[in-house]
Amino acid sequence: xxxxxxxxxxxxxxxxxxxxxxxxxxxxxxxxxxxxxxxxxxxxxxxxxxxxxxxxxxxxxxxxxxxxxxxxxxxxxxxxxxxxxxxxxxxxxxxxxxxxxxxxxxxxxxxxxxxxxxxxxxxxxxxxxxxxxxxxxxxxxxxxxxxxxxxxxxxxxxxxxxxxxxxxxxxxxxxxxxxxxxxxxxxxxxxxxxxxxxxxxxxxxxxxxxxxxxxxxxxxxxxxxxxxxxxxxxxxxxxxxxxxxxxxxxxxxxxxxxxxxxxxxxxxxxxxxxxxxxxxxxxxxxxxxxxxxxxxxxxxxxxxxxxxxxxxxxxxxxxxxxxxxxxxxxxxxxxxxxxxxxxxxxxxxxxxxxxxxxxxxxxxxxxxxxxxxxxxxxxxxxxxxxxxxx
Amino acid sequence: xxxxxxxxxxxxxxxxxxxxxxxxxxxxxxxxxxxxxxxxxxxxxxxxxxxxxxxxxxxxxxxxxxxxxxxxxxxxxxxxxxxxxxxxxxxxxxxxxxxxxxxxxxxxxxxxxxxxxxxxxxxxxxxxxxxxxxxxxxxxxxxxxxxxxxxxxxxxxxxxxxxxxxxxxxxxxxxxxxxxxxxxxxxxxxxxxxxxxxxxxxxxxxxxxxxxxxxxxxxxxxxxxxxxxxxxxxxxxxxxxxxxxxxxxxxxxxxxxxxxxxxxxxxxxxxxxxxxxxxxxxxxxxxxxxxxxxxxxxxxxxxxxxxxxxxxxxxxxxxxxxxxxxxxxxxxxxxxxxxxxxxxxxxxxxxxxxxxxxxxxxxxxxxxxxxxxxxxxxxxxxxxxxxxxx
Numbered sequence: 001x002x003x004x005x006x007x008x009x010x011x012x013x014x015x016x017x018x019x020x021x022x023x024x025x026x027x028x029x030x031x032x033x034x035x036x037x038x039x040x041x042x043x044x045x046x047x048x049x050x051x052x053x054x055x056x057x058x059x060x061x062x063x064x065x066x067x068x069x070x071x072x073x074x075x076x077x078x079x080x081x082x083x084x085x086x087x088x089x090x091x092x093x094x095x096x097x098x099x100x101x102x103x104x105x106x107x108x109x110x111x112x113x114x115x116x117x118x119x120x121x122x123x124x125x126x127x128x129x130x131x132x133x134x135x136x137x138x139x140x141x142x143x144x145x146x147x148x149x150x151x152x153x154x155x156x157x158x159x160x161x162x163x164x165x166x167x168x169x170x171x172x173x174x175x176x177x178x179x180x181x182x183x184x185x186x187x188x189x190x191x192x193x194x195x196x197x198x199x200x201x202x203x204x205x206x207x208x209x210x211x212x213x214x215x216x217x218x219x220x221x222x223x224x225x226x227x228x229x230x231x232x233x234x235x236x237x238x239x240x241x242x243x244x245x246x247x248x249x250x251x252x253x254x255x256x257x258x259x260x261x262x263x264x265x266x267x268x269x270x271x272x273x274x275x276x277x278x279x280x281x282x283x284x285x286x287x288x289x290x291x292x293x294x295x296x297x298x299x300x301x302x303x304x305x306x307x308x309x310x311x312x313x314x315x316x317x318x319x320x321x322x323x324x325x326x327x328x329x330x331x332x333x334x335x336x337x338x339x340x341x342x343x344x345x346x347x348x349x350x351x352x353x354x355x356x357x358x359x360x361x362x363x364x365x366x367x368x369x370x371x372x373x374x375x376x377x378x379x380x381x382x383x384x385x386x387x388x389x390x
Numbered sequence: 391x392x393x394x395x396x397x398x399x400x401x402x403x404x405x406x407x408x409x410x411x412x413x414x415x416x417x418x419x420x421x422x423x424x425x426x427x428x429x430x431x432x433x434x435x436x437x438x439x440x441x442x443x444x445x446x447x448x449x450x451x452x453x454x455x456x457x458x459x460x461x462x463x464x465x466x467x468x469x470x471x472x473x474x475x476x477x478x479x480x481x482x483x484x485x486x487x488x489x490x491x492x493x494x495x496x497x498x499x500x501x502x503x504x505x506x507x508x509x510x511x512x513x514x515x516x517x518x519x520x521x522x523x524x525x526x527x528x529x530x531x532x533x534x535x536x537x538x539x540x541x542x543x544x545x546x547x548x549x550x551x552x553x554x555x556x557x558x559x560x561x562x563x564x565x566x567x568x569x570x571x572x573x574x575x576x577x578x579x580x581x582x583x584x585x586x587x588x589x590x591x592x593x594x595x596x597x598x599x600x601x602x603x604x605x606x607x608x609x610x611x612x613x614x615x616x617x618x619x620x621x622x623x624x625x626x627x628x629x630x631x632x633x634x635x636x637x638x639x640x641x642x643x644x645x646x647x648x649x650x651x652x653x654x655x656x657x658x659x660x661x662x663x664x665x666x667x668x669x670x671x672x673x674x675x676x677x678x679x680x681x682x683x684x685x686x687x688x689x690x691x692x693x694x695x696x697x698x699x700x701x702x703x704x705x706x707x708x709x710x711x712x713x714x715x716x717x718x719x720x721x722x723x724x725x726x727x728x729x730x731x732x733x734x735x736x737x738x739x740x741x742x743x744x745x746x747x748x749x750x751x752x753x754x755x756x757x758x759x760x761x762x763x764x765x766x767x768x769x770x771x772x773x774x775x776x777x778x779x780x
Binding site for chain 2: 058
């Protein structure tokens with residue numbers, strides 16, 4: 001939802017500057033621009049900026065569209081026809097790439113227009129920026145949801161003691177690692193976190209789960225959707241479960257459900273799985289205040305950079321050194337930002353114990369904003385037994 | 391989580407009455423009592439009552455245990471050994487049944503002990519009570535999550551326009567119906583809600599989804615996990631998908647994932663599914679204030695009823711007539727409460743349009759507490775196109 005907060009920051013800042021005439025948006029990103037689907041952001045409800053910061057999804061809609069080389073000419077024509085002089089584009093790697101291409105095309109043409117990229121991806125996999133707007137909120141959601149689900153599973157451990165929570169993250173484990181931010185004691189859930197950065201073997205994973213179950217009587221296990229085995233296949237693919245439907249349909253679906261089934265069949269312990277899916281990235285109530293503030297800040301910074309004549313750059317978050325958390329806007333060339341995926345660094349994961357490290361906690365904790373909840377935990381104040389055991 | 395709120399209400403009220411000596415709890419319900427696993431609730435942190443109201447799961451743990459006829463004698467011995475004179479048991483139909491049996495056993499024996507049942511089930515399927523503590527919170531969670539996911543799916547409709555949200559509810563559609571509480575306009579998600587009260591045909595369901603997609607360009611569809619076809623089988627069972635794993639494993643798993651696959655294969659439209667699972671019943675941040683207050687109120691009422699000498703009764707919520715929402719505690723014999731499942735009444739669902747009715751809204755809206763959020767919706771303030779279409 002913080003993509004809307006960045007938009008709010010852009011609109012608010014743009015309204016402050018007289019040199020900016022119209023404020024337009026495209027519908028569904030670059031796809032909408034190609035269709036000349038342009039909206040007037042000055043003709044909107046007066047509380048728009050305020051309400052955008054509490055709105056999930058993308059108010060402008062999004063696309064997954066790779067612009068074909070011969071389409072940039074049309075983009076240029078449309079930009080010129082509407083006298084667009086500042087072009088700000090919010091998104092992840094692909095959006096940075098599209099923005100970089102547009103910057104190149106307008107420069108080659110000599111058309112005077114500033115191109116600024118604004119980062120947003122819950123996956124947190126953009127290089128160069130300390131983190132991406134969007135990540136703090138999904139991290140907060142996953143941290144709290146895992147605490148809540150963990151307390152629930154713990155209380156029903158007498159009948160369904162194993163739970164797999166499947167998080168987003170096809171290539172990186174940033175979101176899965178955040179599930180452990182609410183863990184205070186070794187016995188607390190989550191007990192195991194598996195990320196795509198390291199291949200896993202099903203047998204070893206199940207052994208680890210059995211070990212946790214033996215120790216605590218239950219196990220809460222967080223898995224990235226993109227979990228892979230040593231051959232580079234996702235676990236569900238490699239199980240052969242992809243080709244086995246009665247109608248010959250290919251079998252999709254979650255690594256969480258798959259592992260729950262494996263735990264039941266191979267360990268003989270009742271297991272279940274949760275897959276919050278888009279809920280994790282659409283949360284309002286569990287959004288991080290820090291994340292929203294930073295998203296607004298970057299949007300506003302993007303407008304100011306463009307007005308200063310800067311172009312072909314992505315606005316990033318630069319973290320100030322020192323114990324007090326603080327981030328300021330910075331810049332990196334769009335071409336650089338478009339390349340590469342930022343994976344969890346080795347020092348952020350303890351792959352022996354399958355849990356994120358203290359370094360990861362220090363990195364991620366400030367991003368999620370307000371403190372995490374504390375739950376009641378009854379003291380084991382046992383009353384003496386008076387009868388022989390049954 | 392409101393099971394802990396009811397416990398908080400019991401503890402707070404019990405502390406007020408001098409005639410009550412020790413305050414004990416069982417670990418994991420009746421199973422813990424049979425094992426004489428009893429905890430002393432007076433020897434707990436001083437903020438226990440307060441923190442219980444923000445704690446998910448069940449702080450005392452739960453069980454799914456059907457007491458065998460010859461075990462009631464041991465229960466009686468344990469109750470007598472610890473001089474337990476008031477017995478309060480929180481739960482759904484099965485717990486009411488267990489409490490009813492215990493009431494019968496102590497009465498037959500002449501042992502003076504009051505037995506009071508306290509209702510809690512997120513499924514809302516207990517008869518006699520207007521609603522069950524727990525339902526208001528899960529209803530609030532599902533209503534808001536569907537609004538959030540709906541806004542997210544709407545904004546990405548250009549590439550994944552169909553979403554199935556799978557809710558809890560094996561036999562009743564109370565939770566699924568609540569997904570529509572945030573729907574304000576016909577075009578708003580959710581567009582379709584399917585409940586176990588009426589059998590569905592896969593082909594008809596897919597036709598409905600296609601119709602919504604044709605109309606709005608996307609479709610958000612809520613399905614109860616227990617959705618059944620006309621032969622009484624769940625949709626996943628009836629697909630044959632249960633026997634088809636490569637290892638010969640039985641295929642579990644969600645009706646949501648299954649329908650997403652069917653939509654992609656039969657309609658050729660990209661679809662996905664979300665399954666919040668236990669997150670929906672473990673939510674703190676989306677819990678309903680009204681729900682928590684009522685849960686505390688019933689716990690306290692249970693203690694007062696017991697002190698008045700009432701026994702063998704379940705405390706229920708009686709809704710006062712009139713436009714102003716208000717519920718007070720009432721009583722119903724435990725035997726009656728233990729029998730039957732309260733399904734969605736016909737007037738709560740419009741099975742032609744697959745959406746809950748206004749009557750359902752009036753019933754459920756007050757239970758979810760604070761008003762639902764409002765999202766920003768951009769006005770279609772289009773800028774005139776200046777170029778020929780591509």
